[in-house]
Every structure is written in C-alpha cells, then in structure tokens.
Amino acid sequence: MRTFSYHRVSDVDVALAALRQPETQAIAGGTELVNWLKEGIEAPARLVDITGLPLAGVESTPDGLRIGALARMSDVAAHPVVRDRYPVLAQSLLRAASAQLRNMATIGGNLLQRTRCPYFRADTALPCNKRVPGSGCAARHGDTSAQAIFGWSEHCVATHPSDLAVALAALDATIVVRGEAGERRIPATEFHRLPGDEPERHTELRAGELITAVEVPAESGAEHSHYLKVRERVSYEFAVVSAAAVVQLSGTTITGARLALGGVAHRPWRLGGAEQAVVGLSVSDRPALLAAVAADFGDARPLPGNEYKITLAQRAAVRALQAA
Amino acid sequence: MSNHVAVTVRVNGVDREIEVDPRATLTETLRDRLGLTGTKKGCDRGECGACTVLVNGRRVLSCMTLAVTAHGAEVTTVEGLSSGGELHPVQRAFLENDAFQCGFCTPGQVMSAVACIAEGHATSDDEIREWMSGNICRCAAYPQIVASVAKAAAELGGAAR
Ligand SMILES: Cc1cc2nc3c(=O)[nH]c(=O)nc-3n(C[C@H](O)[C@H](O)[C@H](O)COP(=O)(O)OP(=O)(O)OC[C@H]3O[C@@H](n4cnc5c(N)ncnc54)[C@H](O)[C@@H]3O)c2cc1C
Ligand code: SF4
Ligand code: FES
Ligand code: FES
Numbered sequence: 001m002r003t004f005s006y007h008r009v010s011d012v013d014v015a016l017a018a019l020r021q022p023e024t025q026a027i028a029g030g031t032e033l034v035n036w037l038k039e040g041i042e043a044p045a046r047l048v049d050i051t052g053l054p055l056a057g058v059e060s061t062p063d064g065l066r067i068g069a070l071a072r073m074s075d076v077a078a079h080p081v082v083r084d085r086y087p088v089l090a091q092s093l094l095r096a097a098s099a100q101l102r103n104m105a106t107i108g109g110n111l112l113q114r115t116r117c118p119y120f121r122a123d124t125a126l127p128c129n130k131r132v133p134g135s136g137c138a139a140r141h142g143d144t145s146a147q148a149i150f151g152w153s154e155h156c157v158a159t160h161p162s163d164l165a166v167a168l169a170a171l172d173a174t175i176v177v178r179g180e181a182g183e184r185r186i187p188a189t190e191f192h193r194l195p196g197d198e199p200e201r202h203t204e205l206r207a208g209e210l211i212t213a214v215e216v217p218a219e220s221g222a223e224h225s226h227y228l229k230v231r232e233r234v235s236y237e238f239a240v241v242s243a244a245a246v247v248q249l250s251g252t253t254i255t256g257a258r259l260a261l262g263g264v265a266h267r268p269w270r271l272g273g274a275e276q277a278v279v280g281l282s283v284s285d286r287p288a289l290l291a292a293v294a295a296d297f298g299d300a301r302p303l304p305g306n307e308y309k310i311t312l313a314q315r316a317a318v319r320a321l322q323a324a
Numbered sequence: 325m326s327n328h329v330a331v332t333v334r335v336n337g338v339d340r341e342i343e344v345d346p347r348a349t350l351t352e353t354l355r356d357r358l359g360l361t362g363t364k365k366g367c368d369r370g371e372c373g374a375c376t377v378l379v380n381g382r383r384v385l386s387c388m389t390l391a392v393t394a395h396g397a398e399v400t401t402v403e404g405l406s407s408g409g410e411l412h413p414v415q416r417a418f419l420e421n422d423a424f425q426c427g428f429c430t431p432g433q434v435m436s437a438v439a440c441i442a443e444g445h446a447t448s449d450d451e452i453r454e455w456m457s458g459n460i461c462r463c464a465a466y467p468q469i470v471a472s473v474a475k476a477a478a479e480l481g482g483a484a485r
Contacts, residue, residue, distance in 0.1 A: 005327050006346040006392045027393070034349070034388045035369055047346065049393055074382075098458025099445070100373060100436065103382045104389070235457035 002043040010052040012210065016180065018048045020208045026050045028070060029104040031097075032113045039121065041114075041131065051106075055212055058082065064218035069108030069211040073164075074099070076107060086216065088225035088244050088324075092167035095229045098236050108211035111165055111175065111191060114202055115158035115266070116238055118143065129155045129199045137199075144303035146240070149310060150265040156199030157303060160192050160266045161238050167227050169260035169268030170244035173216045179209035188214070189260075192267035202266075221256070222246050226323040228316050230263075239263045241313045245320035252282050257321065259293075261313050264300075271296045271317065278321065289318045331395045335360070336404030342391075350386035350394055351375045354401060362402040362431045366460075373459035376432040377401050383439035402431035405438065413479045414438050417472035425463035433459045437473045446477035 009015040019026060023045035027033050036042040055068040060081040067076055076082055077093035097105065119126045119138040127136030139147055139157050147157040168175075168188035175186045186204050193201050205211065216222075225246040231237040241263040248256035257278050261269040277292035293314050300310055328343040335358060342357055351368070354360045354377070366374030368387045375387040378400040405412035411419070414437045424430045436459045440446050445455035452473045453466075461469065 001347050003327060004346055006329055006390075008395075027390070029388075030390060030393065031370055031385070031388050034390060037347070038369065047390075051393070098373065099440065099443075099455050100376055100383050100385045100458045101370060101388075104384050235454050 001037050001040075002045075004044050004047050006047050006049065008049045008052055010054075012053055012055070012178065012212070015048060015050055015053060015210060016178065016208065018046070019210065020180065021046060024048060026210065028106040028109040029072065031101050031105045032109060036114075039123070041121075050210070056106075062218060063215075065216040067107055067214045067216070069213055070106050073097070073102040073105045073107065073110060077102070086171070086222045086225065088167045088170060088222055088227045088246060089164075089216070091227035092163040092229075092242075092244065095227060096163040107164065107214055110162050111211065111214075112203065112205065113162055116161045117147070117158040120158065129195075130158065130202070133198075133200045140303075144305040146263075147303055147306055148265045149300045149302045149306060149313070150261075150269050151194040151267065151299075152265070152301070152303075153195045153197065153199070155197055156195035156266070158195070158199070158266055159263055160202075160268075161263075162192075163227065163229060163239060163242060163262060165192060166242055166260050166262035166268040167244045168214060168216070169270055170225070170246050170258045171216050171222055172258065173214055175211060176213040176215060177205055177209045178212050179206060183212075184209075185215075189268060189270055194266055221248055224249055224324045226320045228320040228323065230312060230316055241309055241316050243313070243316040243320035244268075245317070245324040247283070247321060247324040249283065252284055254278050254281050254283055254321075259317055259321065261317060264309060264313050274317065283322055286318060286322070289321055290314060293317045329392045329395075331392055333391075333394050333396070334398045336400060344391045346390065346392050348391045350377070350379075350389040350391045350399070353391035354386060354399070360401050360403050364428055364431055366428065366432075371460070372429070372432075373436060374429050374432040376435040376459065378435060378439060381439075381442075383436050400435075402434055405434070412438065414441070414472070414476040417476040417479070418469075421468045421472040421475065422465075423468040423472040424461075424465050429459060429461045429463075433461065433469055437469075437476065440473060441477045441480055446473050449474060452477075 025044040056070040057068045058079045059066045073093045077090045126138045173188040175191045229239045229242045244260045246258045257275045259271040273296035274293045281288050354363045364374040366372035370388045377386045440455045
C-alpha cells in the first residue's frame with residue numbers, strides 16, 4: 001500500500017478545499033476505501049477523514065426526510081420515522097452487509113461503493129475498463145452470472161451493488177452534493193451511470209464534490225413499501241437480484257406504484273411501464289401483475305449465463321409489490 | 325517514518341498514546357503494537373468478523389478501521405471483558421456450550437455477541453442468527469454459538485452489558 005498523509009476536518013468548506021488537492025480521497029466509514037487501499041484499486045497521497053463533519057443527522061420535516069451523508073447505516077435503519085414510515089428504506093439497509101459493517105458504513109459511502117464484479121476486485125491485474133480504462137472487459141466473455149441484463153455496453157457489463165440505492169430510486173429520492181461551484185441536486189435514479197464508453201465514471205459525482213445529504217420527499221407515500229432481496233444465503237450477502245416497491249392502494253386495488261430493480265444494471269432500474277400497467281390491478285392477481293411486469297422487459301439483453309435473472313427479477317418485482 | 329500520526333486511544337480502560345503509520349489497521353495496531361493478540365485477523369477484508377471489537381460501545385470490524393481514525397475513541401477487545409479474573413457471561417456461555425472448535429473466530433463471536441445482546445437483538449434464535457451473521461465460523465459451531473448467545477442474553481436480561 002502506498003503511504004499517505006492523514007487529515008481530519010470538521011468544516012464542510014475546509015473539507016471541500018482539501019478535496020480539491022490532487023490525489024486526495026475522502027474517508028468516511030472506510031469499509032470500501034480501506035479495501036481499495038489494500039487491493040491497490042485506489043492509491044491516494046492524502047486521506048481526508050470527513051467523519052467529523054456535521055452531516056450525520058436524520059431529520060423528518062413536513063417535506064420529507066433529510067438524511068445526512070455521514071449518518072451510519074445502522075442509525076438510519078433504527079430511526080423511528082424511517083422504521084415506521086419508510087419500510088423499504090429500513091429494509092434495504094438492514095438486509096445489507098452485517099451489523100458490524102452497518103455500524104461503520106455511511107449513507108454517502110454506500111452510494112459510492114463500487115461494483116462487486118469479480119474481475120474488478122481481482123488480486124491479479126485482469127482486463128477491466130473500470131480499473132484501467134482501455135484495458136478491456138474480462139467479464140464480457142467470462143463469468144457473466146452476476147452481471148447486468150439492462151443498460152450494459154461492450155465496455156462493461158457490471159451491476160451496482162447498493163441495496164440502499166434501489167430503495168431510494170423507488171422513493172424518488174434526491175442526492176444532494178456540494179462542490180466548489182455550490183450545491184447540485186441529482187435524482188437517485190440518475191446518480192449511478194450506465195457504462196457507455198466511459199465505465200470508469202461510476203457516478204455523476206464530480207472530483208472534489210461531497211455528498212451532503214439524501215432527501216426523500218414526503219409525498220413518496222412509502223407506508224406501503226417493501227424491499228425484497230434475493231441472495232445466495234439468507235443473510236450477509238449481496239443481492240443476486242432485488243426489488244423495491246412503493247404502492248398506493250384503494251382496498252386491494254393498486255392506484256399507484258413505483259418499482260425499481262437491483263442487481264440487473266449499473267444503476268437502479270425503474271420499471272416505468274410496469275408502474276403504469278399495474279394501476280387498476282388487484283394486488284392479489286399474481287398472473288396479471290407478472291404479465292404487467294414482464295411486458296416492461298423489452299429492453300432486457302441477457303448475457304450468456306445470466307438469462308435466469310429475467311425470470312428471477314420479474315418474480316421478485318411481483319413479490320415486492322404484493323408484500324408492500 | 326515521517327508521516328506517523330500521534331493517536332490517543334483508551335483500550336480496555338487504559339489510555340494509550342502511540343505513533344501509528346496511517347496505513348495501519350486497528351487489528352494490526354492492537355496485536356502488533358499493543359500486544360493484544362486476542363483480536364484475530366481472518367480475512368482482513370471485512371468479510372469474516374474475526375476482528376470484531378467495540379469502538380465507543382459499538383461493534384465494528386477492526387480490519388476495516390484505520391488506527392488513526394480511532395483517535396479519541398474507547399476500544400474494547402476480548403481481553404477487556406473479564407473483570408477481576410471473572411469471565412464475562414458471554415465468555416462463560418461459550419465455554420459451557422462448547423461454542424467453538426478451533427477457536428479462531430471466537431474472540432470476534434464473543435465481542436459481536438456482547439454487542440448483539442446490548443442492542444436488544446438477541447430475543448429469539450432467528451434474531452440471533454440474523455444479527456450474528458457477520459461472524460463466520462469455519463468450524464460451523466453455529467448451533468452452539470446461537471445457544472450461547474441466547475443463554476447469555478437471558479442471564480443479562482437482554483439489555484444491560
Ligand atoms: C463484506 C461486505 C458486505 C457488504 N454487503 C453489502 C450489501 O449487502 N449491500 C450493500 O448495499 N452494501 C454492502 N456492502 C458495502 C457497504 O455498504 C459499503 O462498503 C459502505 O456503505 C461504504 O460506506 P463507507 O462510509 O464505509 O465508505 P468509505 O469506504 O469511507 O468510502 C467509499 C468511497 O466513498 C467516498 N465517500 C464517502 N462518503 C462520501 C461523501 N459524503 N461525499 C463524497 N465522497 C464520499 C470515499 O471517498 C470513497 O471513495 C458490503 C461491504 C462489505 C465489506
Ligand atoms: S464488467 Fe466492468 S467491472 Fe467487470 S471486468 Fe468488465 S469493465 Fe471491469
Ligand atoms: S478479519 Fe476483519 S472481517 Fe475478517
Ligand atoms: S471455532 Fe473454528 S472458526 Fe469458529
């Protein structure tokens with residue numbers, strides 16, 4: 001590991017100034033960054049510890065929920081308002097990682113975690129355009145079982161592993177970021193980037209910017225919501241596929257729905273067509289829900305080896321709707 | 325080395341002042357600098373829980389914690405659990421239930437269990453399984469581990485540490 005200097009900051013403007021220096025990385029919970037340092041994925045000259053910034057609060061206002069970027073996953077999941085009024089959010093957090101990791105990991109860091117593509121994380125250098133732009137993509141014609149079915153390119157077929165991001169997409173949340181030029185607000189559905197021909201750009205966050213908060217609008221109507229996570233063991237594992245559903249009901253009839261899938265693309269995948277098609281259906285009419293969801297898979301392009309994700313994702317979406 | 329950083333941490337109730345390499349993890353610092361080898365390094369990448377310690381009362385992974393970031397914190401390791409030669413109820417429950425074979429995961433399991441009980445997440449076997457899932461046991465002593473956590477939780481009233 002390359003050595004680095006270490007700096008603590010307690011003021012956002014001081015932090016932003018420090019982050020403008022070359023070869024500088026912020027560290028929050030460290031649960032991603034420390035691995036990157038060990039694996040050589042990142043080798044900064046300076047680390048700026050941002051955990052002292054006053055951005056760890058969770059506030060509930062008439063407009064909705066404002067979650068500070070430095071709030072820990074465990075604290076957000078245990079917040080009474082999150083637990084009672086935003087089940088999909090609490091579930092996405094509690095079904096991620098482990099109790100120890102959730103005590104460390106922050107909301108901002110969670111969104112900025114990188115793909116779990118095994119080639120990206122490999123100990124030995126393999127072709128990977130996210131690691132070394134232009135080096136190729138070992139996964140494209142390698143093991144594709146965990147890779148994307150939507151929105152991939154020849155340059156990268158990876159998925160994004162954040163559970164939280166999928167819940168935030170279904171809640172129409174906003175990621176608030178701050179840089180030299182002031183504040184920007186990015187819809188949670190657009191924060192992560194599809195690879196295109198620049199897979200090395202993982203998110204819309206620009207160099208030198210900080211995530212300061214995540215905002216969930218009150219009108220997201222999250223009382224009826226659910227996060228369904230399908231994994232290879234019942235706990236402490238990343239999703240193979242996941243689904244976040246937020247539903248409005250009149251009796252048993254769906255009057256509105258928002259649906260996002262995880263594990264299928266490098267960003268949470270909203271099913272806009274299915275959201276409209278399920279309106280008017282009964283939540284207990286599984287065949288009709290499945291047909292509505294399946295009709296929104298026209299853009300799916302499975303890779304050899306991950307065709308199973310189509311069936312799995314459609315069924316996960318229906319189950320999430322029914323559990324919401 | 326020039327960029328070593330002075331760090332003050334309270335470890336098992338004793339203030340320690342050390343100069344650490346900013347790259348050093350808390351696991352390495354506890355074991356190699358402070359001689360507290362109870363904390364184990366398993367995967368060293370956040371996956372197994374063998375390195376679990378309490379920082380300011382919360383269970384965390386010391387292999388994913390840079391020691392510099394623990395400045396000003398209170399750290400409890402497995403060595404800090406017993407008092408006056410008397411084992412902590414969780415340690416006793418692990419012994420009485422044979423909750424280990426090789427014992428490598430045990431310090432991490434014990435620290436995680438202490439926190440799990442204090443958090444109030446040990447009220448049923450299913451809940452214990454879920455909230456202890458961050459601690460992997462290569463010897464698969466899981467049934468005995470769950471039984472030990474349940475027993476200690478009952479003794480501790482599920483709340484107090
Ligand atoms: C074994 C294991 C299992 C896991 N399982 C899951 C899972 O099932 N589901 C899931 O969603 N996640 C999972 N994770 C990922 C975990 O949630 C993330 O590692 C964590 O959320 C990252 O947050 P952090 O605060 O530790 O980030 P750090 O490691 O501190 O930072 C990560 C990156 O984000 C940057 N950063 C952090 N905060 C900010 C900010 N406010 N503004 C700008 N930049 C910032 C840092 O500079 C760094 O580049 C798992 C991790 C591990 C190790
Ligand atoms: S899928 Fe993306 S992350 Fe994985 S090897 Fe290809 S370029 Fe790298
Ligand atoms: S050694 Fe820390 S989690 Fe495995
Ligand atoms: S007792 Fe051997 S790893 Fe758990």
